[in-house]
Amino acid sequence: MFLLFCAPAWAGPRWQELPPTPAPVPGETPGYAVVNGIRLYYATIGRGPAVLMLHGGLSNSDYWGNQVQALTPHHQVILVDSRGHGRSARNDQPFGYDFMTDDVVGLLDFLKIPRADIVGWSDGAILGLGMAIRYPNRVGKVFAFGANSDPSGLVKGVEKNPTFAAFIDRAAKEFEKLSPTPENYSAFVDAIAKMWGKQPRWTASDLKQIHTPVLIADGDHDEGIKRSHTEYLAATIPGAELLILPGASHFAFLQKPALFNAALLDFLDGR
Structure with missing residues (x-):
């Protein structure tokens, strides 16, 4: 099923902006969980069915603020800073999607949440799909x-795109502000880049193992994903839906939050 949401015209190219x-x-209640040998930052807010928000690489859970406000009236929202990102620590273990997925499951165990819907952006979307492959009993729906x-599937040279370059510059400042090891940004970026160059490597057979309801979404001007x-x-994912948000990029949740949130709530609650 292919969905295309219509939106009003903008005065300028909204997809080139980085709000x-x-x-x-x-109202967010923060905490730390010791998971797989690291201190993992999380925050919870709201009541209702659990929704776990997983952010993109180099960023942190604050990026979900617009979506948190939309979800909290009817959901318990769980935010997490992935290992080495934001306020969370890392150890000498190389970054890897399977290991980071295990962190997410460890956090759910710590919070005594048996099952949650997943909302993921970029690396967070990969983690959500990874959970649907490896931990299907822990996942409700996945908005990827x-x-x-x-x-x-990555666009070569995305780091040269002006919007994405602005994001990388912003991520450096946020890392220095939030991280327990603020001096390690360059090493952090190098380690993440190595992961991006090699992972994930799921085959069509891997994707066909997913039987969780999945919505594959993207902006029509994504700088980094083909x-x-x-x-x-x-x-390829059985039963998955496809959503392309018009006039938006890899940062659609910031650029067009009302449109993004409408699609998100429709997927989680409207069917």
């Missing part, structure tokens, strides 16, 4: 925005 990172939402199943690859994911 500010939202501030943490008042800007994911790839192998490095061939449209053909997004369409491949939706066509």
Whole structure:
């Protein structure tokens, strides 16, 4: 099923903008969980069915502020800073999607949450799909925005795109502000880049193991993910839907939050 949401015209190319990172939402209850040998930052807010928010590489959970406000009236929202990102620590273990997925499951265990819907962006979307493959009993639905199943789905030279370059610059400042090891940003980026160059490497057979309800979503101007690859994911995962948000990029949740949130709530609650 292919969905295309319509949106009003903007005065300028909204997809080339990088709106500010939202501030943490008042009422979030923060904490740390010791998971796989690291201190993992998380925050919870709201009541209702659990929704776990997984952010993209180099960023942190604050990026979900617009979505948190939309979800909290009817959901318990769980935010997490992935290992080495934001306020979370890392150890000498190389970054890897399977290991980071294990962190997410460890956090759910710590919080005594048996099952949660997953909302993921970029690396977070990959983690959500990884959970659907490896831990299907822990996942309800997966809203996967800007994911790839192998490095061939990435656009080469994305770091030179002005919007993405602005994000990388912002991520450096946020890392220095939030991280327990603020001096290690360059090493952190190098380690993440190595992961991006090699992982994930899911085959079509791997993707066909997914039987969780999945919405594969992206912006029509994504700087880093090939449209053909997004369409491949939706066509290969059994029963998956495809959503392309118009006039938005890899940062659609910031650029067009009302449109993004409407699609998110429709997927989680409307069917």
